[in-house]
Amino acid sequence: MVKRNFSVGLLIATYNWPAALEVIFLSLLQQTQLPDEILIADDGSAEDTTRVINKYRSILNIPLKHAWHEDRGFRKGIILNKAIKQSTSDYIIEIDGDIIMHPRFIEDHIKEAEKGHFVQGARAMVGEATTRHILQSKSTRLGFLTKGIKSRFNALRLPALSFIVKANPYSSDNTKACNLAFWRKDFIAINGYNNLFFGWGSEDCEFAARLIHAGVRKKRLKLAAVCFHLYHEYHNKSQVTVNELRYTETLNSKLVFCMNGYAEV
Template sequence: MRISVAVITYNWPEALALVLRALAAQSELPHEVIVTDDGSQPATRELLERIAADYPVRLVHLWQPDDGARMSRARNRAIAAAQGDYVILLDGDMVAEPHFVADHRAFARGGCFVQGSRVLTDAALTRRLLEHEVTMPGFFSRGIERRRHTLRLPLLARWYARPGTKRRGIKSCNMAFWRDDLLRVNGFNEAMTGWGREDTELALRAFHAGLLRRELRFSGLATHLYHRTRKHVVGNPNDRIVDDTRTRGLVRCELGVDRHLAEFAAPPPDLREFVRRPGAGQSS
């Protein structure tokens, strides 16, 4: 079982650096880390080239032009490019605890996808994390919400992970699927742009396909760096797509990952090799 971690990012290289360092320090390393970039400025590419020189696993950078928030398309490109059997979806502001990848492997089961959790930080703690004054927050740290998500308790985690069809709390910032299952439902729905709901719509189609959800609590821990949110957008047009998927019982979306499979029929280059070839162009 090879694990691909797909990290989505947009114009926050300082956070991405912290995320990538955490993935490089895992007790069990993934097969590869794919940074899928929704149109960042050159600072993100420059960061990746610096990090790639001594990164411990295959590191891939996929970039697409900045044409509004196209998270579904960016994630689909990572899924299409992934060489792993299992894909962990992670946001570029989510800092993984050292056993994150090992925990995801332990809770991977056929016929299921996994929904992870996150610790929320305030602006002051996020600043301290970015400045390396602290590494990971603990249960008693100041500036966190959802304090219970700092606790790694594998035995209790097994109790929570009983398969089910819970709809609430879907969030792709910490989520994992077998790659074949993602291909079966055609990945994320690229008709959904702008902020949010693409993860909920994907989960609905997964349920319609017969997959079950395993809740990953007290394991697979990650810390979410503070930033402004658009969570409470009113009249989100993506809600209509979610409602249509639910009403029609759709399994596959029309605009999905299959649009990108031909592009990545050959694996995209490992950025570690790229830095040894001066003058090479940026992935697109």
């Protein structure tokens, strides 16, 4: 177990996929180091998701906080802000509701936490057939050699060599919130996620851009904090162009604080 002097919250964004959420909880139970709280950002799921959450609330000896709002389309940024409003943790590790964590996922993130930085991790992609098997068997034992794993390099855990992989600390491009970590005070300082993003696309890059504009640097984490992205159909991308334009405006204006974000939910 890694010694630390800060509290950690695990933030999980979910929408109407309770079977995937259950295997996330199962992978959480296998962690070498548990978070101090679990934050569920639920973008309008039906009652079956709540039943899964309540089931694991009784199993886990950790505060489990469920933020929910009505399903009115993809409003992920808003519900993430609402979930973090319930948090008391110093440091937030964020994953999506289709991510299975390696047993040392949280431990690796804690080791990598550094003031003045946020951390972008990687993900290994799981094929459709293997995803079906995982959901049916509820098996979360995945690794570099697992059949049906794509982008296999990202399934390799060699933390002693993580320092080899570098990233531009000033680039917000290709930020993916499926494996992300940041300090809650930095999140609040830039007013969190931008609530004006509706539909899939660029909300995580725009968030990262404002962190960078505020002086928080990006760290790329490979060969540690390994996680596995379950196969699913792609989201509706009808808002991609609008969202990309909003992201570009943030970059060009060097925006730090969004006017409709965490404080407004």
